[in-house]
Ligand SMILES: Nc1ncnc2c1ncn2[C@@H]1O[C@H](COP(=O)(O)OP(=O)(O)O)[C@@H](O)[C@H]1O
């Protein structure tokens with residue numbers, strides 16, 4: 001089979017690493033890819049939103065299966081565009097990807113179908129939002145409705161902060177049209193856990209759990225980032241919690257989307273909070289998480305192409321989804337100054353140390369070739385993943401492997417997976 005993967009970060013590198021292990025695959029292309037992905041796939045210089053060019057390329061190369069990985073093209077209808085041209089594509093169509101593309105939609109869906117989530121109201125009028133806030137309990141959470149690069153959520157401790165937040169989201173349009181509608185939501189406390197699920201429209205199968213670290217600094221300080229590291233599984237996601245989620249969250253969500261005429265096929269990412277009042281949905285994403293994929297996929301035993309095809313064909317019930325009985329930790333190596341401002345083009349050394357080392361992976365997030373050298377090309381540069389028999393061993397291995405890599409201004413958090421010490 002010939003495969004085209006759309007995207008070019010660490011998540012796509014992890015997906016392609018899994019695809020490259022499939023005996024069914026003869027050739028992999030990636031648009032646009034990066035310097036690490038180029039090891040396994042032929043990178044083509046087409047952007048993820050250039051649907052006409054992507055479709056033309058897939059036709060020309062007679063691609064058997066396209067995998068659309070990032071949120072923007074999914075929400076904008078990339079899978080629809082491939083399907084209309086008669087090309088098989090893995091991922092939800094636009095009418096289903098809206099579960100990520102609009103937080104107001106997903107909250108209304110959960111309310112309508114009784115799926116546990118924080119109490120909320122949606123607003124399109126900033127004056128109405130302020131009126132509501134004046135009588136609300138603090139802290140409170142404001143969420144821009146649309147895609148905002150993971151930055152559209154504000155947790156406000158006082159009424160003044162909340163009013164400033166309304167201005168930022170709805171009036172100053174800090175997140176563009178994503179802030180035309182805003183969700184105001186009850187503040188909850190508890191452990192967060194991410195559960196990515198394969199879906200074929202009717203059947204939903206959760207993968208192993210994971211947890212990410214969004215803040216830039218140790219001890220969850222500093223600015224929000226795309227993610228500084230992950231670990232899998234989460235020791236807090238017990239078998240009882242999994243059973244509860246299956247009955248009250250996963251199955252009802254897939255059934256709800258189907259009942260709404262928005263059959264969901266692809267990966268449904270459930271962002272959960274284990275609160276004192278039970279498990280609640282924080283948000284849904286319509287794709288693999290980045291860097292969650294970098295710890296979940298290395299632990300998956302199945303041929304990923306079989307699973308992708310079952311999701312498209314509606315035969316996921318026939319798949320016995322299996323994960324290794326081990327653990328994985330991913331530490332992101334960033335360029336110091338991320339997420340605000342940082343240098344690019346810094347030469348990276350030590351990448352070859354990972355070759356042929358079982359259980360160690362270096363996933364490229366922001367890298368490119370400069371001649372025959374690999375240099376940094378983004379804030380998040382690499383994701384170093386290691387597996388181990390348990391989380392402690394995986395973390396020890398991952399941090400040891402971060403030392404194999406050097407580049408100027410290399411920055412990482414030193415407490416990825418620290419929560420496991422509290423177990
Ligand atoms: N109702 C809430 N109560 C407490 N924290 C929240 C709430 N909603 C979101 N958060 C925090 O904000 C983060 C981002 O919110 P989320 O809904 O996942 O949006 P996004 O990932 O699109 O930025 C969550 O991971 C969580 O830490």
Ligand SMILES: [Mg+2]
Nearest residue numbers: 150271282283
């Ligand atoms: Mg989130």
